[in-house]
Amino acid sequence: MFRLKLQRHSSRIGKMEKNKYFIGIDGGGTKSSGCLINSEGNIRALGETGPTNYIQKEEPVIIERICTLVESLKEKAGISHEKPAAVVAGLSGLGSEKPRVRIKKLLEETKIAEKIMAVSDAATALEGAFAGEPGAILIAGTGSIAYGKNTGGEIFRAGGWGYLLGGEGAGFDIGRNGIAAALEDWDGRGEKTILRPQLEKYFKVSEINEAVPEIYVNYTTRGALAQFARFVFAAAQRGDKVAEKIVADAAKRLAEHIIALAPRLDKEKKIQLALLGNIFKSKKMLLPAMQQCWMEAACKIEVKEPLFPAEIGAVLLAQPKPGSLFMKNLITSAKTVKKSQPNNA
Amino acid sequence: MFRLKLQRHSSRIGKMEKNKYFIGIDGGGTKSSGCLINSEGNIRALGETGPTNYIQKEEPVIIERICTLVESLKEKAGISHEKPAAVVAGLSGLGSEKPRVRIKKLLEETKIAEKIMAVSDAATALEGAFAGEPGAILIAGTGSIAYGKNTGGEIFRAGGWGYLLGGEGAGFDIGRNGIAAALEDWDGRGEKTILRPQLEKYFKVSEINEAVPEIYVNYTTRGALAQFARFVFAAAQRGDKVAEKIVADAAKRLAEHIIALAPRLDKEKKIQLALLGNIFKSKKMLLPAMQQCWMEAACKIEVKEPLFPAEIGAVLLAQPKPGSLFMKNLITSAKTVKKSQPNNA
Known part of the structure; x- marks a missing residue:
């Protein structure tokens, strides 16, 4: 349960x-x-x-x-x-x-x-x-969690398992995926992405692979890796296919938190939702894809300001x-x- | 380059x-x-x-x-x-x-x-x-890396970016994905999996979510989380669909390391390969799926003992x-x- x-x-x-x-x-x-x-x-x-x-x-x-x-x-x-x-x-x-x-x-x-x-x-x-009214919140900062209350006052959650075990669609996840994609471009496993030259510039290295030791020594805190999410959003905005895919995946993973909660909060999956946390500064890029997921799952989500x-x-x-x-x-x-x-x- | x-x-x-x-x-x-x-x-x-x-x-x-x-x-x-x-x-x-x-x-x-x-x-x-002859190795322990040498003595690598940025298909990745799947079963985002009761038993908790604080306090070292990979292999062997998918993804991600190296090592992508590291104790489960990936990518990989x-x-x-x-x-x-x-x- x-x-x-x-x-x-x-x-x-x-x-x-x-x-x-x-x-x-x-x-x-x-x-x-x-x-x-x-x-x-x-x-x-x-x-x-x-x-x-x-x-x-x-x-x-x-x-x-x-x-x-x-x-x-x-x-x-x-x-x-x-x-x-x-x-x-x-x-x-x-x-x-x-x-x-x-x-x-x-x-x-x-x-x-x-x-x-x-x-x-x-x-x-x-x-x-x-x-205090029934509804749900989706928090996406460094990590992610959804939290909801039904008319009976019962509370349900999805996600919120921290950066190692969860945090799907939030800052650490997006930032990490962005750096990993740049490295996979370098080693031939992944597609070309502007994240690679952008991160090389950010780390002041001639090739992205040289940044790896520094990342492990200086950038292992969750917050620091989550900072890279902004590069991914910026690259996606410029039409970079790899970054667009990371953002689209993040939107899907964020939407899934609410799809899991919806039937517990309302029989008709009709709920009001507030989006909290830094990641939703990029709401314009995330929300349309999230709404698409909700529509496909027959969830009627009304997004409101907290x-x-x-x-x-x-x-x-x-x-x-x-x-x-x-x-x-x-x-x-x-x-x-x-x-x-x-x-x- | x-x-x-x-x-x-x-x-x-x-x-x-x-x-x-x-x-x-x-x-x-x-x-x-x-x-x-x-x-x-x-x-x-x-x-x-x-x-x-x-x-x-x-x-x-x-x-x-x-x-x-x-x-x-x-x-x-x-x-x-x-x-x-x-x-x-x-x-x-x-x-x-x-x-x-x-x-x-x-x-x-x-x-x-x-x-x-x-x-x-x-x-x-x-x-x-x-x-010293040309060939490639794929190491999958806690992390993963592929390393190869061509007839000209040139060395190439793919992966090996550590547990935060890489390690696709290796122990930390598989173990983490197994615990995450058990948690997603619990919070309604994922499908039912026997990993959930198995991990509850392992952690001696009544519900898998209660294990989370303990995992962060006691299990955050890479090696400890990588230990959970064995539960995933065991569950896949018992036919658990969620675990089977994690193992299949791991095999695909491991195979990709070699697919990235192959054209650099040999024009016809014909190379000898040694599989090293603990994860290949489960070679029987991984290798057929890896070989399928290589076939689709027109790589002719001969797996040999080191x-x-x-x-x-x-x-x-x-x-x-x-x-x-x-x-x-x-x-x-x-x-x-x-x-x-x-x-x-």
């Missing part, structure tokens, strides 16, 4: 009270973002700190960063002496139960809030994207059923904030 | 003299093997030491291990006080010029032999496989044109040695 038993958040915060404060955190591998929202739905503070990815960072570092972020949000909001009603930490790397229990326990020990929740960053991103970023989604997870005034204020407040702060999706 | 300018070994040892000794070393990522051969072609000593892969090990460790191995070979052969005519080190990770020059220089500083050569382990394996292991190939690289008596003795000597020592291919 692919249903995630532990993502149903049965322990939502009870009745909301006035003059309470909620803190939501979106903890990623590059940075972590937080927000403080009051019980009327007004965003009172936004802040950032370093990465809090559970796979990459030690527990004490994660806890210390979260606590520092919470303190700075409270200070910005002018409520340094109050205890928030809830801190909800949605961190990357918290896809399974054990680490979620660990982080919850460690945060509870710090007594930073009345209530602590620890969930995956995909859960908070989904909650933010549609303000309503809120994940840190606001985290706060929504702490609310049982936010009232319409809260939501109205939150939407207004988020719009005002957006002008000076880019969406961190 | 894919010709390897630096692999032509123009600096072969001059006229061979009597009572001289040659040491060949095959340095891998798991272990390193060495042999000492006298000028009559008799193997006088064999020995082993730890890994000397240039990518994985620090230079001082590599040099120290080679020197220790050389000393122990000399001791075994009872020639502790003589200086060998040549030490030829064929190490994995020496695929490009810079590290080859480094190792040669560092070994020369130790004055362990009259003449030092540093080459890639693929070069020595090829030289050993056909005793004549000598890479450490003997290293010694042959140090010899300009070994006489027929030398070769006759070497063949007899190697056969005697083989009885107690497995071929390290």
Whole structure:
């Protein structure tokens, strides 16, 4: 069974009270973002700190960063002496139960809030994207994952298995395939591609094969290899057949995440979807091919802009059923904030 | 151009003299093997030491291990006080010029032999496989590489780009694809496969997805993931369609290495080939599909057992044109040695 038993958040915060404060955190591998929202739905503070990815960072570092972020949000909001009603930490790397229990326990020990929740960053991103309504998100950054909720509140996922075992269609996958294609051009296994001279120029080598030792010594982190995805998109845009094929494959693999989720989310496979992550900066190149795949699989996918970023989604997870005034204020407040702060999706 | 300018070994040892000794070393990522051969072609000593892969090990460790191995070979052969005519080190990770020059220089500083050569382990394996005659080798262990020599002595390669950028059809690739297929079965993207229950049993988890954090923490080394290849071969043998497809893809990708080399090695694409590395323990499953690919590409490939292991190939690289008596003795000597020592291919 692919249903995630532990993502149903049965322990939502009870009745909301006035003059309470909620803190939501979106903890990623590059940075972590937080927000403080009051019980009327007004965003009172936004802040950032370093990465809090559970796979990459030690527990004490994660806890210390979260606590520092919470303190700075409270200070910005002018409520340094109050205890928030809830801190909800949605961190990357918290896809399974054990680490979620660990982080919850460690945060509870710090007594930073009345209530602590620890969930995956995909859960908070989904909650933010549609303000808690059913739907799905497809995140494609360095890796890829799809996450969806049906009308019964059940959560399902596809992908998200990391750069070694999954990440199909995302940055690491595309970047790696681009370099591999340049090398296969060099050794005669593959077709000619402009990726080869482009990467030779990028690495400042006379032949692409000379870049290989440097890639293994300096470029093995996932993020660095994922950077090469932009060369592949650029080459595809210039009509390079090899790059076009890599992009087309990526689109197909990304679409498959949603095709796997659709029947679990809706009997008629009709769902709303938000596309998150850096790879969708090239949405224009990917989306038509993805829509083709969905059509062939009889999925009716409506692509929408996400309503809120994940840190606001985290706060929504702490609310049982936010009232319409809260939501109205939150939407207004988020719009005002957006002008000076880019969406961190 | 894919010709390897630096692999032509123009600096072969001059006229061979009597009572001289040659040491060949095959340095891998798991272990390193060495042999000492006298000028009559008799193997006088064999020995082993730890890994000397240039990518994985620090230079001082590599040099120290080679020197220790050389000393122990000399001791075994009872020639502790003589200086060998040549030490030829064929190490994995020496695929490009810079590290080859480094190792040669560092070994020369130790004055362990009259003449030092540093080459890639693929070069020595090829030289050993056909005793210096033209032909090709396809190595598939954790990674994959093809290496060939034409009648003009020119060397060509395909693949060998390491686990992140290449290794198509080899252990890491097959093992990774097997685990990914089990995960895609779980999340609904892939077809049902017995790899899923098999890997659940292997990891002692109730569902394969629970194995993911453990894989990233404990199984990220290339060798460990490559271990899973055996599950894929076993499942394919039992008729599992998903595993059969992974094995068929691997065979195709392995065959492509040779298809890329063939026209460079022989105008009529008629070449002799040795298959080396652990993956070819499953030769029965791979070879028919590989031969099918070669037939379609009009390649006439004659698969042969390698004549000598890479450490003997290293010694042959140090010899300009070994006489027929030398070769006759070497063949007899190697056969005697083989009885107690497995071929390290």
